[in-house]
Amino acid sequence: xxxxxxxxxxxxxxxxxxxxxxxxxxxxxxxxxxxxxxxxxxxxxxxxxxxxxxxxxxxxxxxxxxxxxxxxxxxxxxxxxxxxxxxxxxxxxxxxxxxxxxxxxxxxxxxxxxxxxxxxxxxxxxxxxxxxxxxxxxxxxxxxxxxxxxxxxxxxxxxxxxxxxxxxxxxxxxxxxxxxxxxxxxxxxxxxxxxxxxxxxxxxxxxxxxxxxxxxxxxxxxxxxxxxxxxxxxxxxxxxxxxxxxxxxxxxxxxxxxxxxxxxxxxxxxxxxxxxxxxxxxxxxxxxxxxxxxxxxxxxxxxxxxxxxxxxxxxxxxxxxxxxxxxxxxxxxxxxxxxxxxxxxxxxxxxxxxxxxxxxxxxxxxxxxxxxxxxxxxxxxxxxxxxxxxxxxxxxxxxxxxxxxxxxxxxxxxxxxxxxxxxxxxxxxxxxxxxxxxxxxxxxxxx
Numbered sequence: 001x002x003x004x005x006x007x008x009x010x011x012x013x014x015x016x017x018x019x020x021x022x023x024x025x026x027x028x029x030x031x032x033x034x035x036x037x038x039x040x041x042x043x044x045x046x047x048x049x050x051x052x053x054x055x056x057x058x059x060x061x062x063x064x065x066x067x068x069x070x071x072x073x074x075x076x077x078x079x080x081x082x083x084x085x086x087x088x089x090x091x092x093x094x095x096x097x098x099x100x101x102x103x104x105x106x107x108x109x110x111x112x113x114x115x116x117x118x119x120x121x122x123x124x125x126x127x128x129x130x131x132x133x134x135x136x137x138x139x140x141x142x143x144x145x146x147x148x149x150x151x152x153x154x155x156x157x158x159x160x161x162x163x164x165x166x167x168x169x170x171x172x173x174x175x176x177x178x179x180x181x182x183x184x185x186x187x188x189x190x191x192x193x194x195x196x197x198x199x200x201x202x203x204x205x206x207x208x209x210x211x212x213x214x215x216x217x218x219x220x221x222x223x224x225x226x227x228x229x230x231x232x233x234x235x236x237x238x239x240x241x242x243x244x245x246x247x248x249x250x251x252x253x254x255x256x257x258x259x260x261x262x263x264x265x266x267x268x269x270x271x272x273x274x275x276x277x278x279x280x281x282x283x284x285x286x287x288x289x290x291x292x293x294x295x296x297x298x299x300x301x302x303x304x305x306x307x308x309x310x311x312x313x314x315x316x317x318x319x320x321x322x323x324x325x326x327x328x329x330x331x332x333x334x335x336x337x338x339x340x341x342x343x344x345x346x347x348x349x350x351x352x353x354x355x356x357x358x359x360x361x362x363x364x365x366x367x368x369x370x371x372x373x374x375x376x377x378x379x380x381x382x383x384x385x386x387x388x389x390x391x392x393x394x395x396x397x398x399x400x401x402x403x404x405x406x407x408x409x410x411x412x413x414x415x416x417x418x419x420x421x422x423x424x425x426x427x428x429x430x431x432x433x434x435x436x437x438x439x440x441x442x443x444x445x446x447x
Contacts, residue, residue, distance in 0.1 A: 070115055245431055270362060337399075
């Protein structure tokens with residue numbers, strides 16, 4: 001199961017050790033490979049290994065020495081299978097493309113390598129990146145490090161499992177339906193869904209699409225880590241536009257906590273730890289509102305989000321009703337999205353951040369039932385599994401950033417909370433989540 005990660009250095013810590021000469025890049029890579037070989041058999045997170053080239057890269061880095069623009073010098077990491085890496089397969093979990101080899105690195109991979117990172121492999125995904133599980137006919141099933149009978153989340157499930165189990169300190173995934181935030185929540189680590197357009201997705205496209213693809217609506221790239229400092233660094237390294245932070249003390253902020261959603265009730269296993277975290281904030285003097293008349297129409301937002309999500313994931317292909325989306329359908333959704341983004345901007349004139357569950361459930365038992373047919377129990381009552389996407393859509397539909405931080409557990413399963421902010425406030429979301437985590441820890445120590 002999950003080792004004591006307090007003994008495992010984060011990416012920045014490891015980079016500092018390498019620069020100080022306490023460990024070489026090759027030794028860092030070999031240590032990560034050893035952890036994968038020791039830990040991954042029952043988890044199956046790292047499904048494409050690139051160990052030989054990683055060792056060669058580590059040796060070359062050691063010989064050249066660190067540069068000032070390489071904050072990740074010598075740090076080994078993995079990345080989601082759907083990012084292209086030259087010479088490695090990109091399958092999106094589909095057997096038809098098991099032998100599809102990328103001929104160039106994606107932009108994010110190039111940025112990470114330029115910063116000194118050494119990518120030692122790729123991590124597992126569901127077919128077409130379309131589930132909160134990570135199992136497919138090419139690579140098999142990834143298990144949650146906390147309970148191998150449960151999902152690590154998806155579609156960046158292998159990413160979160162690799163970080164949570166201690167194999168690597170950092171990862172990069174993508175998110176359109178909670179695919180970074182839900183795995184972080186299920187596995188008890190940090191994850192960040194970037195503002196739409198902040199991070200390039202060039203080189204992240206289905207292998208059936210040749211010579212690149214449009215970035216696509218809703219979908220974003222985002223990092224996963226075991227601490228907020230590494231998360232912040234990864235945003236700074238990959239942002240396409242300058243990102244700024246206007247750090248403010250938590251007690252000067254006004255927060256809104258969304259405990260309920262008209263389209264998705266939340267299980268007590270989730271609402272319990274998050275509610276306790278919110279109570280700790282309030283006890284420390286942080287202003288947290290539980291209702292607001294400024295909230296957008298969440299039911300309408302969810303309906304529009306699910307329609308846009310279905311069209312985006314299938315590139316307009318026929319849905320359950322057999323009708324292909326028209327250009328008019330798409331432009332009407334873009335109009336609805338613009339109105340929704342404006343409504344959230346008005347909300348953020350009053351509130352600094354919104355706190356919410358990343359999902360309505362904790363890590364669930366493996367279930368091969370198709371998502372549209374899958375059922376789950378929420379507080380003992382039967383519900384459609386897809387209801388839970390409402391919590392992902394809170395930030396996704398209006399193109400907002402959202403950071404997930406771990407806030408507790410229920411019966412040994414981790415629970416996270418997402419911190420949503422105005423568009424382009426990515427560093428501030430991470431900063432607020434950092435302060436929340438520190439305050440919760442202090443309150444816990446005080447008893």
